[in-house]
Amino acid sequence: MILSGKSFIFLPNPDTSSSTFLKNVLKDKGATIISNVEDCFQLDAKEVTILVDDSFVDSNMNLIQRDIFQREANSNDIDNLFNKIEKLKIQSVKVTCITKWIQNEKFTIENGDLINLTPPIITISDDTNNGQCSSEAETEISTDVDDNGDDGGEKKVVKELPQLPIGSDLQLNKGTKLIVNNKPKYKNNELVIEALKRLTKKYEIKGEKFRARGYRLAKQSVENCDFDISSGAEAHTKLRNIGPSIARKIQVILDTGVLPGLNDSMALEDKLNYFKNCYGIGPEIAKRWNLLCYENFCIASKKDPDDFISDWSVLFGWSYYDDWLHKMSRNECLAHLDMVQNALNEIDPECQVELQGSYNRGYSKCGDIDLLFFKPFCDDTAELAGIMESLCMKLYKDGYIHCFLQLTPSLERLFAEKVMERFQTANINGYKKRKRWYSSEIIKKFFMGVKLSTKKLRELKEMATDEGTFPIEEEEETKLKPIDQYMSLNSEDENYCRRLDFFCCKWDELGAGRIHYTGSKEYNRWIRILAAQEGFKLTQHGLFRDNMLLESFNEHKIFELLNLKYVEPKDRNNIDWEKKNVE
Known part of the structure:
Protein backbone atom coordinates (compact mmCIF):
# COMPACT_ATOMS: atom_id res chain seq x y z
CA MET A 1 0.00 0.00 0.00
CA LEU A 114 5.73 22.37 1.83
CA ILE A 115 4.15 24.90 4.17
CA ASN A 116 6.22 27.60 5.83
CA LEU A 117 4.98 27.54 9.43
CA THR A 118 6.99 30.62 10.41
CA PRO A 119 6.72 33.10 7.52
CA PRO A 120 8.76 36.27 7.94
CA ILE A 121 5.75 38.47 7.20
CA ILE A 122 2.00 38.00 7.26
CA THR A 123 0.78 38.03 3.70
CA ILE A 124 -2.62 39.17 2.58
CA SER A 125 -4.65 36.72 0.55
CA ASP A 126 -8.20 35.55 0.22
CA ASP A 127 -7.28 32.40 2.16
CA THR A 128 -7.92 30.30 -0.92
CA ASN A 129 -8.14 26.67 0.01
CA ASN A 130 -9.48 23.40 -1.20
CA GLY A 131 -10.37 21.97 2.16
CA GLN A 132 -12.73 22.39 5.05
CA CYS A 133 -12.90 25.71 6.86
CA SER A 134 -12.28 25.34 10.56
CA SER A 135 -15.00 26.52 12.89
CA GLU A 136 -12.74 28.99 14.64
CA ALA A 137 -11.46 30.39 11.36
CA GLU A 138 -14.98 31.51 10.66
CA THR A 139 -14.74 34.02 13.51
CA GLU A 140 -12.95 36.40 11.18
CA ILE A 141 -16.34 37.09 9.60
CA SER A 142 -18.16 40.07 11.02
CA THR A 143 -21.76 39.59 12.15
CA ASP A 144 -24.77 41.81 12.65
CA VAL A 145 -23.92 42.04 16.33
CA ASP A 146 -20.18 42.41 16.56
CA ASP A 147 -16.94 41.79 14.71
CA ASN A 148 -14.30 39.76 16.44
CA GLY A 149 -12.07 39.68 13.41
CA ASP A 150 -9.41 37.11 12.69
CA ASP A 151 -7.13 39.09 14.98
CA GLY A 152 -9.05 38.47 18.15
CA GLY A 153 -11.17 41.61 18.01
CA GLU A 154 -8.33 44.10 18.24
CA LYS A 155 -9.04 47.12 16.03
CA LYS A 156 -6.14 47.40 13.64
CA VAL A 157 -5.43 50.18 11.19
CA VAL A 158 -5.16 48.94 7.65
CA LYS A 159 -1.87 50.04 6.19
CA GLU A 160 -2.29 52.42 3.27
CA LEU A 161 -0.27 51.20 0.29
CA PRO A 162 0.63 53.25 -2.78
CA GLN A 163 -2.53 53.61 -4.85
CA LEU A 164 -2.43 52.15 -8.35
CA PRO A 165 -4.92 53.09 -11.05
CA ILE A 166 -8.11 51.09 -10.73
CA GLY A 167 -8.61 48.83 -13.71
CA SER A 168 -4.98 49.07 -14.78
CA ASP A 169 -3.60 46.15 -16.77
CA LEU A 170 -1.92 44.33 -13.91
CA GLN A 171 -1.09 40.65 -13.42
CA LEU A 172 0.28 39.87 -9.96
CA ASN A 173 0.85 36.17 -10.30
CA LYS A 174 -0.29 33.14 -12.19
CA GLY A 175 -4.00 32.52 -11.89
CA THR A 176 -4.82 36.05 -10.71
CA LYS A 177 -7.66 37.62 -12.63
CA LEU A 178 -7.99 41.33 -13.17
CA ILE A 179 -11.29 42.66 -11.91
CA VAL A 180 -12.42 45.55 -14.09
CA ASN A 181 -15.53 47.68 -13.90
CA ASN A 182 -15.93 50.94 -15.76
CA LYS A 183 -19.13 52.20 -14.15
CA PRO A 184 -18.68 55.94 -13.59
CA LYS A 185 -20.52 56.06 -10.25
CA TYR A 186 -18.61 54.75 -7.23
CA LYS A 187 -16.18 52.80 -9.36
CA ASN A 188 -14.20 51.70 -6.31
CA ASN A 189 -17.34 50.24 -4.78
CA GLU A 190 -18.19 48.34 -7.97
CA LEU A 191 -14.73 46.82 -7.96
CA VAL A 192 -15.08 45.70 -4.35
CA ILE A 193 -18.64 44.40 -4.89
CA GLU A 194 -17.51 42.17 -7.76
CA ALA A 195 -14.72 40.63 -5.67
CA LEU A 196 -16.96 40.12 -2.61
CA LYS A 197 -19.62 38.56 -4.82
CA ARG A 198 -17.13 35.99 -6.11
CA LEU A 199 -15.83 35.28 -2.61
CA THR A 200 -19.40 34.72 -1.41
CA LYS A 201 -20.09 32.24 -4.17
CA LYS A 202 -16.77 30.51 -3.61
CA TYR A 203 -17.48 29.73 0.04
CA GLU A 204 -21.13 28.89 -0.58
CA ILE A 205 -20.01 26.20 -3.02
CA LYS A 206 -17.54 24.87 -0.48
CA GLY A 207 -20.22 24.74 2.21
CA GLU A 208 -18.44 27.23 4.48
CA LYS A 209 -21.68 29.00 5.29
CA PHE A 210 -20.41 31.38 7.97
CA ARG A 211 -17.58 32.67 5.82
CA ALA A 212 -19.93 32.98 2.82
CA ARG A 213 -22.38 34.84 5.01
CA GLY A 214 -19.71 37.31 6.09
CA TYR A 215 -18.76 38.16 2.52
CA ARG A 216 -22.41 38.39 1.50
CA LEU A 217 -23.17 40.88 4.30
CA ALA A 218 -20.04 42.85 3.45
CA LYS A 219 -21.12 42.98 -0.20
CA GLN A 220 -24.56 44.24 0.78
CA SER A 221 -22.99 46.94 2.96
CA VAL A 222 -20.90 48.19 0.04
CA GLU A 223 -23.92 48.02 -2.28
CA ASN A 224 -25.86 50.26 0.12
CA CYS A 225 -22.94 52.62 0.64
CA ASP A 226 -23.66 56.23 -0.44
CA PHE A 227 -20.04 57.27 -0.98
CA ASP A 228 -17.07 55.99 -2.96
CA ILE A 229 -14.86 53.93 -0.63
CA SER A 230 -11.29 55.19 -0.65
CA SER A 231 -9.62 52.63 1.62
CA GLY A 232 -10.14 49.45 3.57
CA ALA A 233 -9.78 51.41 6.80
CA GLU A 234 -12.62 53.71 5.75
CA ALA A 235 -14.85 50.73 4.93
CA HIS A 236 -14.05 49.18 8.32
CA THR A 237 -14.79 52.44 10.17
CA LYS A 238 -17.90 53.63 8.35
CA LEU A 239 -19.71 50.48 7.18
CA ARG A 240 -21.32 47.64 9.07
CA ASN A 241 -20.20 44.05 8.52
CA ILE A 242 -16.69 45.04 7.39
CA GLY A 243 -14.25 43.48 9.84
CA PRO A 244 -10.46 43.90 9.85
CA SER A 245 -9.86 40.84 7.66
CA ILE A 246 -12.31 41.94 4.96
CA ALA A 247 -11.00 45.49 5.24
CA ARG A 248 -7.51 44.26 4.41
CA LYS A 249 -8.84 42.49 1.34
CA ILE A 250 -10.67 45.63 0.27
CA GLN A 251 -7.41 47.58 0.55
CA VAL A 252 -5.62 45.10 -1.70
CA ILE A 253 -8.46 45.30 -4.24
CA LEU A 254 -8.37 49.10 -4.25
CA ASP A 255 -4.58 49.19 -4.49
CA THR A 256 -4.15 46.67 -7.26
CA GLY A 257 -7.50 45.97 -8.89
CA VAL A 258 -7.10 42.27 -8.01
CA LEU A 259 -7.25 39.89 -5.09
CA PRO A 260 -4.36 37.41 -5.20
CA GLY A 261 -5.45 33.80 -5.18
CA LEU A 262 -9.08 34.44 -6.03
CA ASN A 263 -8.89 32.27 -9.12
CA ASP A 264 -6.59 29.61 -7.70
CA SER A 265 -9.36 27.14 -6.96
CA MET A 266 -11.95 27.99 -9.62
CA ALA A 267 -11.63 24.57 -11.29
CA LEU A 268 -12.22 22.86 -7.94
CA GLU A 269 -15.19 25.13 -7.21
CA ASP A 270 -16.72 24.32 -10.59
CA LYS A 271 -16.38 20.61 -9.85
CA LEU A 272 -17.85 20.92 -6.36
CA ASN A 273 -20.62 23.12 -7.72
CA TYR A 274 -21.60 20.47 -10.28
CA PHE A 275 -22.23 17.95 -7.51
CA LYS A 276 -23.62 20.39 -4.95
CA ASN A 277 -26.26 21.71 -7.37
CA CYS A 278 -27.91 18.30 -7.25
CA TYR A 279 -30.74 17.98 -4.73
CA GLY A 280 -29.60 15.85 -1.79
CA ILE A 281 -25.86 16.40 -2.32
CA GLY A 282 -24.34 18.55 0.39
CA PRO A 283 -20.85 20.06 0.62
CA GLU A 284 -19.38 17.09 2.49
CA ILE A 285 -20.43 14.50 -0.09
CA ALA A 286 -19.27 16.81 -2.90
CA LYS A 287 -15.85 17.19 -1.25
CA ARG A 288 -15.56 13.44 -0.65
CA TRP A 289 -16.42 12.64 -4.26
CA ASN A 290 -13.87 15.19 -5.39
CA LEU A 291 -11.22 13.66 -3.15
CA LEU A 292 -11.95 10.26 -4.69
CA CYS A 293 -11.56 11.84 -8.16
CA TYR A 294 -15.15 11.25 -9.26
CA GLU A 295 -15.93 13.47 -12.23
CA ASN A 296 -19.66 12.83 -12.57
CA PHE A 297 -22.70 11.11 -11.06
CA CYS A 298 -22.23 8.06 -13.27
CA ILE A 299 -18.85 7.27 -11.71
CA ALA A 300 -20.07 8.13 -8.19
CA SER A 301 -23.05 5.78 -8.52
CA LYS A 302 -20.76 2.92 -9.57
CA LYS A 303 -18.06 3.55 -6.96
CA ASP A 304 -20.26 4.60 -4.03
CA PRO A 305 -23.77 3.18 -4.60
CA ASP A 306 -24.50 3.32 -0.86
CA ASP A 307 -24.59 7.12 -1.04
CA PHE A 308 -27.60 6.81 -3.35
CA ILE A 309 -29.25 3.92 -1.51
CA SER A 310 -29.06 5.70 1.85
CA ASP A 311 -30.60 8.86 0.35
CA TRP A 312 -32.63 7.83 -2.68
CA SER A 313 -33.87 11.42 -3.24
CA VAL A 314 -30.46 12.13 -4.84
CA LEU A 315 -31.60 10.02 -7.79
CA PHE A 316 -34.38 12.51 -8.50
CA GLY A 317 -32.04 15.44 -7.94
CA TRP A 318 -29.87 13.86 -10.64
CA SER A 319 -32.86 13.13 -12.90
CA TYR A 320 -34.29 16.67 -12.70
CA TYR A 321 -30.91 18.40 -12.39
CA ASP A 322 -31.39 20.97 -15.18
CA ASP A 323 -35.07 21.66 -14.47
CA TRP A 324 -34.53 22.40 -10.80
CA LEU A 325 -31.84 24.96 -11.56
CA HIS A 326 -34.18 27.01 -13.78
CA LYS A 327 -35.80 29.87 -11.88
CA MET A 328 -39.50 30.58 -12.33
CA SER A 329 -41.54 33.76 -12.64
CA ARG A 330 -43.78 35.09 -9.89
CA ASN A 331 -46.77 34.37 -12.12
CA GLU A 332 -45.79 30.72 -12.25
CA CYS A 333 -45.48 30.62 -8.45
CA LEU A 334 -49.07 31.88 -8.20
CA ALA A 335 -50.22 29.29 -10.73
CA HIS A 336 -48.75 26.54 -8.53
CA LEU A 337 -50.46 28.06 -5.48
CA ASP A 338 -53.80 28.02 -7.32
CA MET A 339 -53.29 24.38 -8.27
CA VAL A 340 -52.67 23.43 -4.65
CA GLN A 341 -55.47 25.61 -3.26
CA ASN A 342 -58.08 24.13 -5.59
CA ALA A 343 -57.14 20.60 -4.58
CA LEU A 344 -56.99 21.57 -0.90
CA ASN A 345 -60.55 22.92 -1.03
CA GLU A 346 -61.74 19.44 -1.99
CA ILE A 347 -59.92 17.82 0.93
CA ASP A 348 -60.47 20.35 3.73
CA PRO A 349 -62.06 23.72 2.84
CA GLU A 350 -61.11 25.16 6.23
CA CYS A 351 -57.41 24.58 5.77
CA GLN A 352 -55.51 27.52 4.26
CA VAL A 353 -52.22 27.83 2.41
CA GLU A 354 -49.91 30.80 1.78
CA LEU A 355 -46.86 31.45 -0.36
CA GLN A 356 -43.79 32.19 1.73
CA GLY A 357 -40.04 32.41 1.13
CA SER A 358 -38.52 34.45 -1.67
CA TYR A 359 -41.89 35.05 -3.35
CA ASN A 360 -43.25 36.72 -0.23
CA ARG A 361 -40.12 38.89 -0.09
CA GLY A 362 -40.78 40.18 -3.59
CA TYR A 363 -38.14 38.29 -5.61
CA SER A 364 -38.56 38.80 -9.36
CA LYS A 365 -37.84 35.08 -9.87
CA CYS A 366 -37.87 32.16 -7.46
CA GLY A 367 -35.90 28.94 -7.30
CA ASP A 368 -38.63 26.92 -5.59
CA ILE A 369 -42.06 27.32 -4.00
CA ASP A 370 -42.57 27.35 -0.22
CA LEU A 371 -46.16 26.85 0.95
CA LEU A 372 -47.28 27.25 4.56
CA PHE A 373 -50.41 25.35 5.69
CA PHE A 374 -52.55 26.26 8.70
CA LYS A 375 -56.15 25.83 9.85
CA PRO A 376 -58.10 28.28 12.03
CA PHE A 377 -57.97 27.24 15.69
CA CYS A 378 -56.09 24.01 14.87
CA ASP A 379 -52.94 23.43 16.91
CA ASP A 380 -52.68 19.74 16.10
CA THR A 381 -49.75 19.39 13.68
CA ALA A 382 -50.57 15.68 13.24
CA GLU A 383 -53.96 16.69 11.81
CA LEU A 384 -52.30 19.19 9.49
CA ALA A 385 -49.76 16.55 8.44
CA GLY A 386 -52.64 14.22 7.57
CA ILE A 387 -54.28 16.91 5.44
CA MET A 388 -51.03 17.56 3.58
CA GLU A 389 -50.49 13.84 3.04
CA SER A 390 -53.99 13.44 1.56
CA LEU A 391 -53.35 16.49 -0.61
CA CYS A 392 -50.10 14.97 -1.88
CA MET A 393 -51.84 11.72 -2.76
CA LYS A 394 -54.54 13.55 -4.72
CA LEU A 395 -52.09 15.80 -6.57
CA TYR A 396 -49.96 12.79 -7.49
CA LYS A 397 -52.91 10.90 -8.88
CA ASP A 398 -53.94 14.04 -10.78
CA GLY A 399 -50.52 14.06 -12.47
CA TYR A 400 -49.38 17.36 -10.93
CA ILE A 401 -46.77 15.86 -8.59
CA HIS A 402 -44.10 14.02 -10.59
CA CYS A 403 -41.87 12.88 -7.75
CA PHE A 404 -41.68 12.81 -3.96
CA LEU A 405 -38.46 13.44 -2.06
CA GLN A 406 -39.80 12.27 1.28
CA LEU A 407 -42.31 9.53 1.96
CA THR A 408 -44.83 8.26 4.50
CA PRO A 409 -45.99 4.62 4.35
CA SER A 410 -49.05 5.68 2.31
CA LEU A 411 -46.97 7.66 -0.16
CA GLU A 412 -44.48 4.81 -0.39
CA ARG A 413 -47.23 2.48 -1.61
CA LEU A 414 -47.88 4.98 -4.40
CA PHE A 415 -44.31 5.85 -5.27
CA ALA A 416 -41.94 3.00 -4.34
CA GLU A 417 -42.08 1.58 -7.85
CA LYS A 418 -40.77 4.89 -9.27
CA VAL A 419 -37.91 4.88 -6.77
CA MET A 420 -36.85 1.39 -7.79
CA GLU A 421 -37.16 2.31 -11.47
CA ARG A 422 -34.62 5.11 -10.92
CA PHE A 423 -32.20 2.64 -9.29
CA GLN A 424 -32.56 0.29 -12.22
CA THR A 425 -31.97 3.09 -14.75
CA ALA A 426 -28.87 4.14 -12.81
CA ASN A 427 -27.64 0.50 -12.77
CA ILE A 428 -27.28 0.63 -8.99
CA ASN A 429 -27.52 -2.75 -7.33
CA GLY A 430 -28.16 -3.53 -3.69
CA TYR A 431 -31.18 -1.26 -3.28
CA LYS A 432 -33.44 -4.26 -2.64
CA LYS A 433 -31.70 -4.80 0.69
CA ARG A 434 -33.34 -1.61 1.95
CA LYS A 435 -36.53 -2.65 3.74
CA ARG A 436 -38.44 0.63 3.46
CA TRP A 437 -38.30 3.94 1.62
CA TYR A 438 -40.40 6.10 3.95
CA SER A 439 -38.73 8.28 6.57
CA SER A 440 -41.48 8.33 9.22
CA GLU A 441 -45.08 7.35 9.87
CA ILE A 442 -46.00 11.04 10.11
CA ILE A 443 -44.04 13.85 8.46
CA LYS A 444 -44.80 17.54 8.76
CA LYS A 445 -42.75 18.73 5.79
CA PHE A 446 -43.28 17.40 2.28
CA PHE A 447 -40.75 17.97 -0.53
CA MET A 448 -41.61 17.16 -4.14
CA GLY A 449 -41.26 17.95 -7.83
CA VAL A 450 -44.31 19.27 -9.71
CA LYS A 451 -45.35 20.33 -13.21
CA LEU A 452 -48.11 22.59 -14.53
CA SER A 453 -50.17 21.60 -17.55
CA THR A 454 -49.09 22.76 -21.00
CA LYS A 455 -52.35 24.74 -21.24
CA LYS A 456 -51.59 26.59 -18.01
CA LEU A 457 -48.09 27.47 -19.21
CA ARG A 458 -49.52 28.96 -22.41
CA GLU A 459 -51.83 31.11 -20.31
CA LEU A 460 -48.88 32.32 -18.22
CA LYS A 461 -46.98 33.45 -21.31
CA GLU A 462 -49.91 35.72 -22.25
CA MET A 463 -50.02 37.38 -18.82
CA ALA A 464 -48.26 40.62 -17.93
CA THR A 465 -44.96 39.95 -16.15
CA ASP A 466 -44.85 40.55 -12.39
CA GLU A 467 -41.36 41.94 -11.77
CA GLY A 468 -41.73 41.94 -7.99
CA THR A 469 -39.88 44.42 -5.80
CA PHE A 470 -36.49 42.73 -5.59
CA PRO A 471 -34.71 41.99 -8.88
CA ILE A 472 -32.21 39.15 -8.80
CA GLU A 473 -29.05 38.67 -10.81
CA GLU A 474 -29.15 36.04 -13.51
CA GLU A 475 -26.42 33.44 -13.07
CA GLU A 476 -25.08 30.94 -15.56
CA GLU A 477 -26.83 27.65 -14.94
CA THR A 478 -24.92 24.42 -14.56
CA LYS A 479 -25.97 21.70 -16.98
CA LEU A 480 -25.98 17.94 -16.58
CA LYS A 481 -22.90 16.45 -18.24
CA PRO A 482 -23.44 14.25 -21.32
CA ILE A 483 -22.20 11.15 -19.48
CA ASP A 484 -24.93 11.69 -16.85
CA GLN A 485 -27.75 12.37 -19.32
CA TYR A 486 -29.02 8.77 -19.29
CA MET A 487 -30.82 9.54 -16.02
CA SER A 488 -32.37 12.79 -17.25
CA LEU A 489 -36.08 13.47 -16.85
CA ASN A 490 -35.56 17.14 -17.67
CA SER A 491 -38.03 19.00 -19.83
CA GLU A 492 -37.39 19.42 -23.54
CA ASP A 493 -40.20 21.95 -24.09
CA GLU A 494 -39.59 24.42 -21.24
CA ASN A 495 -42.33 22.81 -19.17
CA TYR A 496 -39.92 22.50 -16.29
CA CYS A 497 -40.42 20.36 -13.23
CA ARG A 498 -40.40 22.65 -10.17
CA ARG A 499 -39.41 22.13 -6.57
CA LEU A 500 -42.34 22.52 -4.16
CA ASP A 501 -42.23 22.30 -0.35
CA PHE A 502 -45.14 21.99 2.11
CA PHE A 503 -44.78 23.18 5.72
CA CYS A 504 -47.41 23.24 8.46
CA CYS A 505 -47.95 25.70 11.29
CA LYS A 506 -50.11 25.70 14.41
CA TRP A 507 -52.83 28.34 14.40
CA ASP A 508 -51.54 29.84 17.67
CA GLU A 509 -48.03 30.13 16.18
CA LEU A 510 -49.02 31.71 12.87
CA GLY A 511 -47.28 35.06 13.45
CA ALA A 512 -43.96 33.54 14.48
CA GLY A 513 -44.28 30.95 11.70
CA ARG A 514 -44.77 33.64 9.06
CA ILE A 515 -41.65 35.46 10.24
CA HIS A 516 -39.65 32.24 10.08
CA TYR A 517 -40.85 30.95 6.71
CA THR A 518 -40.77 34.37 5.05
CA GLY A 519 -37.06 34.81 5.78
CA SER A 520 -34.56 35.78 4.66
CA LYS A 521 -32.10 33.68 6.66
CA GLU A 522 -30.05 36.78 7.34
CA TYR A 523 -33.10 38.68 8.54
CA ASN A 524 -34.18 35.82 10.79
CA ARG A 525 -30.73 35.66 12.29
CA TRP A 526 -30.64 39.42 12.83
CA ILE A 527 -34.00 39.64 14.56
CA ARG A 528 -33.29 36.59 16.73
CA ILE A 529 -29.95 37.97 17.86
CA LEU A 530 -31.59 41.32 18.59
CA ALA A 531 -34.26 39.53 20.62
CA ALA A 532 -31.57 37.65 22.58
CA GLN A 533 -29.77 40.91 23.37
CA GLU A 534 -33.00 42.22 24.90
CA GLY A 535 -33.49 39.10 27.02
CA PHE A 536 -35.98 37.38 24.70
CA LYS A 537 -35.90 34.18 22.67
CA LEU A 538 -37.54 34.18 19.24
CA THR A 539 -38.20 30.96 17.30
CA GLN A 540 -40.75 29.79 14.74
CA HIS A 541 -42.89 28.84 17.75
CA GLY A 542 -43.08 32.32 19.30
CA LEU A 543 -41.42 35.01 21.39
CA PHE A 544 -40.36 33.89 24.87
CA ARG A 545 -38.84 35.44 27.99
CA ASP A 546 -37.58 33.15 30.75
CA ASN A 547 -39.27 30.21 28.96
CA MET A 548 -42.63 31.98 29.16
CA LEU A 549 -44.49 32.52 25.88
CA LEU A 550 -45.27 36.19 25.32
CA GLU A 551 -46.67 36.12 21.78
CA SER A 552 -46.83 33.74 18.83
CA PHE A 553 -50.02 34.47 16.86
CA ASN A 554 -49.79 38.18 16.06
CA GLU A 555 -46.75 39.01 13.90
CA HIS A 556 -47.10 42.76 14.48
CA LYS A 557 -47.32 42.23 18.25
CA ILE A 558 -44.01 40.32 18.18
CA PHE A 559 -42.35 43.32 16.57
CA GLU A 560 -43.98 45.64 19.10
CA LEU A 561 -42.72 43.60 22.06
CA LEU A 562 -39.22 43.73 20.55
CA ASN A 563 -39.60 47.53 20.30
CA LEU A 564 -39.22 47.32 16.52
CA LYS A 565 -41.16 48.90 13.71
CA TYR A 566 -42.81 46.27 11.54
CA VAL A 567 -40.63 45.37 8.55
CA GLU A 568 -42.56 44.46 5.43
CA PRO A 569 -41.53 41.12 3.85
CA LYS A 570 -40.28 42.94 0.73
CA ASP A 571 -37.78 44.79 2.94
CA ARG A 572 -36.31 41.66 4.54
CA ASN A 573 -33.84 40.97 1.73
CA ASN A 574 -31.45 43.83 2.47
CA ILE A 575 -29.40 44.61 5.55
CA ASP A 576 -30.65 48.12 6.34
CA TRP A 577 -33.30 46.83 8.76
CA GLU A 578 -32.04 49.04 11.59
CA LYS A 579 -32.58 52.15 9.46
CA LYS A 580 -36.22 51.20 9.06
CA ASN A 581 -36.58 50.98 12.81
CA VAL A 582 -35.33 54.50 13.48
CA GLU A 583 -37.05 56.33 10.61
Missing part, protein backbone atom coordinates in the same frame (compact mmCIF):
# COMPACT_ATOMS: atom_id res chain seq x y z
CA ILE A 2 1.24 3.47 -0.95
CA LEU A 3 1.19 4.89 2.60
CA SER A 4 2.50 1.88 4.46
CA GLY A 5 4.89 2.94 7.22
CA LYS A 6 3.78 6.59 7.02
CA SER A 7 2.25 8.47 9.94
CA PHE A 8 0.00 11.53 9.71
CA ILE A 9 -1.54 14.08 12.06
CA PHE A 10 -4.18 16.69 11.21
CA LEU A 11 -3.57 20.21 12.53
CA PRO A 12 -4.68 22.45 14.09
CA ASN A 13 -7.48 20.18 15.34
CA PRO A 14 -7.01 16.45 14.67
CA ASP A 15 -10.53 15.55 15.85
CA THR A 16 -12.87 17.52 13.60
CA SER A 17 -15.74 15.71 11.93
CA SER A 18 -14.49 16.77 8.51
CA SER A 19 -11.27 14.80 8.97
CA THR A 20 -12.99 11.50 9.80
CA PHE A 21 -13.42 10.44 6.18
CA LEU A 22 -9.86 11.51 5.30
CA LYS A 23 -8.44 9.48 8.16
CA ASN A 24 -10.22 6.39 6.86
CA VAL A 25 -8.86 7.02 3.37
CA LEU A 26 -5.32 7.22 4.74
CA LYS A 27 -5.79 4.10 6.85
CA ASP A 28 -7.08 2.19 3.84
CA LYS A 29 -3.80 3.03 2.11
CA GLY A 30 -1.74 1.68 5.03
CA ALA A 31 -1.12 4.89 7.00
CA THR A 32 -1.02 5.37 10.75
CA ILE A 33 -2.99 8.28 12.23
CA ILE A 34 -1.51 10.24 15.15
CA SER A 35 -3.95 11.94 17.52
CA ASN A 36 -1.48 13.85 19.72
CA VAL A 37 1.06 16.22 18.20
CA GLU A 38 3.60 15.43 20.92
CA ASP A 39 3.70 11.84 19.67
CA CYS A 40 5.17 13.11 16.40
CA PHE A 41 8.36 14.06 18.16
CA GLN A 42 8.95 10.46 19.29
CA LEU A 43 8.91 9.06 15.73
CA ASP A 44 11.30 9.17 12.82
CA ALA A 45 10.70 12.57 11.23
CA LYS A 46 11.05 11.06 7.76
CA GLU A 47 7.97 8.90 8.39
CA VAL A 48 5.77 11.70 9.80
CA THR A 49 3.76 14.24 7.82
CA ILE A 50 1.66 17.05 9.25
CA LEU A 51 -1.57 17.77 7.34
CA VAL A 52 -2.63 21.38 7.82
CA ASP A 53 -6.19 22.59 7.24
CA ASP A 54 -6.05 24.45 3.91
CA SER A 55 -7.92 27.45 5.33
CA PHE A 56 -4.76 28.32 7.30
CA VAL A 57 -2.48 28.41 4.23
CA ASP A 58 -2.26 31.23 1.70
CA SER A 59 -1.36 30.98 -1.98
CA ASN A 60 2.34 31.48 -1.13
CA MET A 61 2.31 28.43 1.19
CA ASN A 62 2.65 30.57 4.30
CA LEU A 63 0.71 29.86 7.48
CA ILE A 64 -1.91 32.52 8.24
CA GLN A 65 -4.32 33.23 11.12
CA ARG A 66 -1.81 32.00 13.69
CA ASP A 67 -3.91 33.13 16.66
CA ILE A 68 -6.88 31.08 15.51
CA PHE A 69 -4.58 28.16 14.69
CA GLN A 70 -3.22 28.31 18.26
CA ARG A 71 -6.73 28.26 19.76
CA GLU A 72 -7.81 25.29 17.64
CA ALA A 73 -4.59 23.43 18.42
CA ASN A 74 -5.26 24.05 22.13
CA SER A 75 -1.69 25.21 22.51
CA ASN A 76 -0.35 27.86 24.85
CA ASP A 77 2.87 28.30 22.89
CA ILE A 78 2.39 27.82 19.18
CA ASP A 79 5.83 29.26 18.39
CA ASN A 80 7.53 26.58 20.49
CA LEU A 81 5.49 23.91 18.71
CA PHE A 82 6.50 25.20 15.28
CA ASN A 83 10.13 25.46 16.32
CA LYS A 84 10.13 21.80 17.36
CA ILE A 85 8.55 20.78 14.07
CA GLU A 86 11.12 22.72 12.04
CA LYS A 87 14.05 21.60 14.19
CA LEU A 88 13.13 17.96 13.65
CA LYS A 89 12.50 18.69 9.93
CA ILE A 90 8.99 17.24 10.00
CA GLN A 91 7.28 18.11 6.74
CA SER A 92 3.98 20.02 6.75
CA VAL A 93 1.63 20.03 3.74
CA LYS A 94 -1.96 20.97 3.00
CA VAL A 95 -4.72 18.42 3.57
CA THR A 96 -5.58 18.49 -0.13
CA CYS A 97 -2.28 16.78 -0.96
CA ILE A 98 -4.15 13.58 -0.06
CA THR A 99 -6.07 13.93 -3.34
CA LYS A 100 -2.85 13.95 -5.33
CA TRP A 101 -1.50 10.86 -3.56
CA ILE A 102 -4.69 8.89 -4.07
CA GLN A 103 -5.04 9.96 -7.69
CA ASN A 104 -1.43 9.18 -8.58
CA GLU A 105 -1.25 6.08 -6.37
CA LYS A 106 2.05 7.44 -5.12
CA PHE A 107 3.19 9.29 -2.00
CA THR A 108 5.31 12.28 -3.04
CA ILE A 109 6.02 15.64 -1.43
CA GLU A 110 7.57 18.29 -3.63
CA ASN A 111 9.12 21.55 -2.49
CA GLY A 112 6.07 23.43 -3.69
CA ASP A 113 3.88 21.37 -1.34
